[in-house]
Amino acid sequence: xxxxxxxxxxxxxxxxxxxxxxxxxxxxxxxxxxxxxxxxxxxxxxxxxxxxxxxxxxxxxxxxxxxxxxxxxxxxxxxxxxxxxxxxxxxxxxxxxxxxxxxxxxxxxxxxxxxxxxxxxxxxxxxxxxxxxxxxxxxxxxxxxxxxxxxxxxxxxxxxxxxxxxxxxxxxxxxxxxxxxxxxxxxxxxxxxxxxxxxxxxxxxxxxxxxxxxxxxxxxxxxxxxxxxxxxxxxxxxxxxxxxxxxxxxxxxxxxxxxxxxxxxxxxxxxxxxxxxxxxxxxxxxxxxxxxxxxxxxxxxxxxxxxxxxxxxxxxxxxxxxxxxxxxxxxxxxxxxxxxxxxxxxxxxxxxxxxxxxxxxxxxxxxxxxxxxxxxxxxxxxxxxxxxxxxxxxxxxxxxxxxxxxxxxxxxxxxxxxxxxxxxxxxxxxxxxxxxxxxxxxxxxxxxxxxxxxxxxxxxxxxxxxxxxxxxxxxxxxxxxxxxxxxxxxxxxxxxxxxxxxxxxxxxxxxxxxxxxxxxxxxxxxxxxxxx
Numbered sequence: 001x002x003x004x005x006x007x008x009x010x011x012x013x014x015x016x017x018x019x020x021x022x023x024x025x026x027x028x029x030x031x032x033x034x035x036x037x038x039x040x041x042x043x044x045x046x047x048x049x050x051x052x053x054x055x056x057x058x059x060x061x062x063x064x065x066x067x068x069x070x071x072x073x074x075x076x077x078x079x080x081x082x083x084x085x086x087x088x089x090x091x092x093x094x095x096x097x098x099x100x101x102x103x104x105x106x107x108x109x110x111x112x113x114x115x116x117x118x119x120x121x122x123x124x125x126x127x128x129x130x131x132x133x134x135x136x137x138x139x140x141x142x143x144x145x146x147x148x149x150x151x152x153x154x155x156x157x158x159x160x161x162x163x164x165x166x167x168x169x170x171x172x173x174x175x176x177x178x179x180x181x182x183x184x185x186x187x188x189x190x191x192x193x194x195x196x197x198x199x200x201x202x203x204x205x206x207x208x209x210x211x212x213x214x215x216x217x218x219x220x221x222x223x224x225x226x227x228x229x230x231x232x233x234x235x236x237x238x239x240x241x242x243x244x245x246x247x248x249x250x251x252x253x254x255x256x257x258x259x260x261x262x263x264x265x266x267x268x269x270x271x272x273x274x275x276x277x278x279x280x281x282x283x284x285x286x287x288x289x290x291x292x293x294x295x296x297x298x299x300x301x302x303x304x305x306x307x308x309x310x311x312x313x314x315x316x317x318x319x320x321x322x323x324x325x326x327x328x329x330x331x332x333x334x335x336x337x338x339x340x341x342x343x344x345x346x347x348x349x350x351x352x353x354x355x356x357x358x359x360x361x362x363x364x365x366x367x368x369x370x371x372x373x374x375x376x377x378x379x380x381x382x383x384x385x386x387x388x389x390x391x392x393x394x395x396x397x398x399x400x401x402x403x404x405x406x407x408x409x410x411x412x413x414x415x416x417x418x419x420x421x422x423x424x425x426x427x428x429x430x431x432x433x434x435x436x437x438x439x440x441x442x443x444x445x446x447x448x449x450x451x452x453x454x455x456x457x458x459x460x461x462x463x464x465x466x467x468x469x470x471x472x473x474x475x476x477x478x479x480x481x482x483x484x485x486x487x488x489x490x491x492x493x494x495x496x497x498x499x500x501x502x503x504x505x506x507x508x509x510x511x512x513x514x515x516x517x518x519x520x521x522x523x524x525x526x527x528x529x530x531x532x
Contacts, residue, residue, distance in 0.1 A: 018047065029055040029080030057083050058115035060106070065122040069093045080116075087120065094124065098157030100191070101125035128158040131192040139176045139197035140236040146170065146195055148263040149238070149296070158191045169299045170195055174349040175202055175233040200350075201500070201531035204230040208433070208504075208527030224249065224441070226527070238262030238270075246441060251281040254442070260294075270294035278442075279315075284329050284425040286312045304340035308363065309333070312425040317374025326379045328424045328479045331370040334389055338363030346399065351463040351497075354401040360394035367419060389419035389426075407465075409455040416448035424479050431487075433525050436471045438489025438510025440523070446475040451487075463497035469508070480513070487512035491522075501530035 008014040018035060025033045032052025037045050057078040062070050069090050075082065087104050094102035107121040132154045133147040147154075150166035163184060171178045179198040184191060206228035226246040234241065244256040260272040274290035292306035312332050314320075320327050340361030346352035367389040371380050393415035400408040413435070415428060424445055430436055431443030436451055451473030457465040471489045491508030505526040511517035 014045070021049075025051060027081045027084060031055050031080075053114040055080055055111075055114045055116055057118070058112070059117040061119045063107070063119045063121055065090055065104070065120055066124075069097075069122075090120075090122070092160075095158075095160040096162075097159070098127045098129065099124050100128055100158055100160060100186075126189050128186060128189055128191050130154050130156050130158055131187075131190040134192065134194045135197060136194060137179050137196040137198055139199045141176055141197055141199070141233065142236040144266065145237050145263065146197075148266060148268070149173070151296075151298075152193060163191075163193065165299065166193065167195075170197070172299060172349060174200065175238070176200055199233075202232040203532050204228060204529060205532070206230075206527065206529040208525060228529075249281070249440070251279070252442070253277075253279050268295055270296075278429070280425070280442075282315050284312055284314050286310070286425055300344050302342040302344070304342070304361070306338055306340065306361075306363075308336050308338070308365075310336065312423070314372055314374070317372055320375050323375070323379070326383065327375065330421075330423045330425070331372050332367055332423065332426070333370065334365055334367040336363040336365030336389070336391065338391075352399045353407055354399050356399075357397040358395070361392070363391045365389060367421075369421060383421060387420050389417065391415070391417040405459045407457045407459065409453070409457060409467075411453040412450070413452075414448075414450040415446075422447060422478065427477065430473075430475065433506065436473050436487055436489060436510065437469065437506065437525075438471065438491060438508035438523055439487065439512070439515065443514075444475055444485070444487070444512075445477050445479070447478055448476045450474050461497055463495075463502070465495050466492070467495065468492045469506075471508075471510070482513050485513045500532070501528055503528050 006017070008017065018037075022033060022035060030051045030053075032050075034050045034052070036048045036050075038048070039045055057080065060078055060083055071086050071089050074086060078086070083106070087106075090104055091102060094100075102125050103123045105121050106118040109116060109118040130152050133143050133150070133152055135141055135143045135146055150162075150169055152162060152166055167178065167182050170176070170182070176197045176199045178196060180196045182196065183194040185194070186192075206226070208226040224247050226244075228242075228244045230240070230242045232240050238260075239262065240258070240260040242256070242258040244254075246254045255275075255277040257275040258272065259274075260270055262270045264271050270293065272290070272292040272294065274288075274292070276286075276288045276290075278286040280286075288308055288310040290306060290308045292304055295303045295305075297303055310333070312330070314329060314331055338361055341359070343356075343358040346355035346357055365388070367387060369380075369383065369385045371377060371385075393413075395411070395413045397411045398409075400410070402408065417426065417428065419426065427445040427447055428449060429442040429444070430446055430449060430451070431439035432441035436444070437453075451471060453469065453471050455467045455469045457467045459465045469489075469491055471487070473485075473487045475485045475487065476483055477485065487510055489508050489510030491506060493504065493506035493508075496503040503526075505524075507522065507524050509517065509519060509522040515521050
């Protein structure tokens with residue numbers, strides 16, 4: 001006889017251990033298991049365990065179980081625990097196909113030695129179908145929107161898996177969250193889900209002030225600005241409107257407008273419109289118009305199909321009247337068609353601590369170069385004025401939870417654009433707070449690029465942290481004397497959650513082919529993002 005003494009902090013833990021031990025042995029087929037407990041002291045007990053024989057299923061017939069519910073991977077012989085496993089799979093199939101009250105058991109059991117035979121008896125219970133979704137709580141979300149978001153279709157068979165997934169989807173919405181567990185009531189073969197919601201403070205008013213050295217006056221500082229206004233879930237229908245404006249320097253500005261309508265005509269499609277404008281000092285003006293259709297792929301996935309018309313025009317041609325070759329900027333029109341994707345596994349829509357986010361897009365289309373009357377016409381001779389152009393972008397973001405007060409944030413981005421006649425106003429614009437910090441906004445031009453952001457974060461509140469960062473990149477610009485640039489930057493900052501918004505302060509300094517590593521070129525960004 002083998003003995004082993006185990007110490008427990010209190011008597012209840014010892015009882016729970018014995019119960020779990022009894023369950024484990026019985027699941028493995030030791031049906032004759034016997035536990036005899038003897039008290040041998042005020043604080044000690046001796047438990048004698050005899051297992052008896054281990055039983056196996058010699059034959060287990062599936063009786064009246066529906067054929068499409070019987071697992072396809074049944075082995076020729078079943079251990080006692082295997083039978084329970086496959087019966088659980090039958091129940092999973094039933095509760096996900098409209099039969100949440102199904103019952104299953106083994107009947108007509110016959111024993112021969114340690115071999116068992118039996119017949120599985122299955123009772124389906126009533127067929128339950130989904131009823132319409134209802135919404136309660138402090139939220140303006142419409143029931144129809146929640147129904148489309150979760151994918152619950154009235155009249156379809158009830159599914160426990162759909163019900164669990166629906167709760168996750170709702171709770172990860174950027175518009176609202178579950179203020180308490182969702183409710184499910186069954187009435188006359190109907191399952192009626194009710195989600196108790198509370199709206200998040202998702203609307204945004206964001207202003208940032210930047211201080212940078214003036215390029216026109218030595219020793220002077222230039223104040224730049226940025227304004228972001230975003231109104232989300234208007235009317236409780238997932239309708240969004242966004243306005244983003246930024247003044248990069250004295251004569252350069254950007255403007256972005258966007259609007260999205262979710263589940264148009266109760267279809268699974270979202271429709272988005274967008275407009276983007278970039279004015280680069282007195283050199284060129286770029287505009288783009290976007291029409292996009294989006295499709296939800298469960299909680300984590302989102303598929304985009306879009307068409308974009310991009311236009312670039314010279315603002316002034318005075319400097320190009322006497323040139324002998326085509327300038328590095330030009331008037332063009334580019335109609336492109338593409339597909340994009342979003343894979344979101346972050347644990348929070350606004351302040352994630354862990355998880356990943358993957359986004360990307362691929363676009364192609366025909367670009368047409370327009371002859372500008374301010375440039376000598378002979379410079380366009382031999383140039384293919386109409387040619388295909390391609391573009392790809394991808395971005396990966398990961399939040400790493402190390403300890404409650406310590407975390408990391410990693411972000412990798414890359415992209416390239418390809419055409420036999422690329423111009424400066426065709427290229428990507430990088431640099432600044434949202435890409436490579438320590439440089440002016442839109443400081444870099446790039447035909448292709450890749451960069452990584454790394455942050456170490458020390459949290460002193462749920463959404464407040466101190467951080468140090470380093471950004472590393474590689475950029476290709478065919479119009480610069482050194483076409484390859486390897487910018488690096490580093491710095492520190494503060495993210496402070498005030499309850500009604502977020503205050504952000506970041507100090508960074510960077511080095512590239514165009515900027516030396518000097519503190520006189522450092523960048524300071526601070527602003528307040530208010531949510532309401």
